[in-house]
Amino acid sequence: MQLHGPEVRRKAIDLLRSGVSNAEVARRLKVPLGTVSYWLHVDRSKRGECPGRPNPKCPRCDGRALDEPAYAYLLGLYLGDGHIIQYSQHRVPSLMIACGNVWPGLMDACQAAMQAVFPDNSVCRVRSTGCQNVKVYSKHLWCLFPQHGPGYKHERPIVLEPWQQRIVDAHPWEFIRGLVHSDGCRIINWTTRLVAGERKRYEYVRYFFTNKSDDIRKLYSDTLDKVGVEWKVTRRGRDPFNISVARKASVALMDAHIGPKH
Template sequence: MNFHGTDMRQKALTLLRDGAKNADVARKLNVPAGTISYWKHMDRAKRGECPGKHDPSCPRCHGRELEEPAYSYLLGLYLGDGHISHYSGHRVPNLMITCAESWPGLMDDCERAMRAVFPDNSVCRVRKTGCRNVKVYSKHLHCLFPQHGLGKKHNRAIALEAWQQEIVDAHPWEFIRGLIHSDGCRITNWTTRLVGGLRKRYEYPRYLFANKSDDIRKLFTDTLDKVGVEWTTLARGSDPFNISVARKASVALMDDHVGPKY
């Protein structure tokens, strides 16, 4: 994958602001047309311009009320198993969340959240081997998910904007639930102990969250801290990708607000 620096982006924006077409700029600078479209959209959004006259209203561009609990949950899903793509066959980018077939309830929750956040847009499910992609199309995806960018999430900085952090602070459990539903799970561990000379088996539940992005893991653990959940980092080899919640009181809190996938 090619990464384009700030100078290249500025050259493209200068040409676009002068009235050049996206395709002409893409050919001139040898940059993918989708990247040019994304740069143009973000530039127009920063300047307060609307991306389209007939596009449904956007909470960021037009001030439409945003369903914040649903958005906090959807943001967690997006940071885990979601991405925004713009295929050449479609005029509008789509947000896609990949859900395993074994968790039909998760797919239902994801679809409900998408419909609540994008009430004027259609939502669909696309069947794949062992999973389904829950998708919504909107020209305003980049407005609501500014973390989108070139490359994989763990190879670039991920930070919430101030308005997103306010929503997560107001609805932390929905955000945690979205992250667990994407890159986490609830499992039952077991161990044995000698009691009165006899070895007995003990089982205990635990929540695990795994993500390669240091920034996303920190967003998760910072939110756990705010709701009073104790956590530890489990290193797999030298990679500290796993966050564990195993203390009884913290697991009980997670069970009350998150629960296992279903």
Template structure:
């Protein structure tokens, strides 16, 4: 049996990493092709390049979480997101539904997912009139502890302490995510008598609509922290809508959120 020293093995690995074929390295160094293949496999395994399952790292517990991107993604999730894992799925998936009318929002959603989960792939699934921006991760339960059975408005939605700290540090990103999911900027109009003549008057306004009392409170509490004045508008007997209409508050929203695109 021939024993090959570490110098020869390192020389082979240098050639292989440079793109040389196994057979060429075997002939050049007079080493069996099977040995070259084994060295290459062990080298790739040590560097995490082998195909198959790899240990994934939680971006919050074991990495550097992009807190700004997470605040925005959290807002999107609370509005139009859901996490599922059925028996056929080894890994849970996060989906954010984005209307085809707002391609810019899809791009922002995808970029925020990639920023929060830099080691995961993100895809877009075509649906009628919309796309699901989607990714898979074993750490979704950790990043989104609000997940649970049933609809969001039928169960409590409370931020964990670490989530609240992120929202407090990045309130506008959180507000922006909520508006981009369940909100809008519109132009309202009314009429006024001016010198005896009735004239049309237009003004911009932001709306946020969500059936969850808890999610609306998260939104309104965050508006209070950034100095935005708001009111509640009822849809029938249900106060599902939060309105921002005062000029100074709309100007703040325009500076940090803006219309969908």
């Protein structure tokens, strides 16, 4: 491979800046056309003149407006079924939210929220067994999801930053909906009652949220308290990982704002 010294590169840049074409510079200096094109790209990049779409802005770094309701929902999804990863072959990390194939409406809502939060980035879906991962690449994922870290979420502290808590306080139902859509469900329970000497079947709606992280469950229950939803902890064996909403008035509130997944 032929190496070209800084003097040759400087002459090429001077010619390119004066308006000489890439091909003519390559001919005059006996440098491959691809090398000249690369030098031109680097020079333009240093001067902020690269053609094409500008780098996406970040609400935290650049003050870009943030769609807060969409972010509150996406934050709930992330705390449940999301993760951020950066492979060695990629320069930019990716956020992936796993959405079951049985819930196409949830998949659409997740993609819409992700696109609203990252309007300058492309959102895609990656098929996997029984689900699709809704995915976006952004170098600002760490800024918007500071809860990211090594290992499982239930093995490390999960605490909202003050600016995140402000958004959740302003849009609690969107946050609750994201958590329920990730690690929750709406089911119909049944029991029997003795009525006038006859045992009859009685059905009632119940919401469940299940997560191993004490911190994430507390974020969910604290937000339920703020919107007036009564809840209780139910155990599966010895593990108190389930939060149940079963009282009629509270279920009505959840149905009005959340409803069943679809």
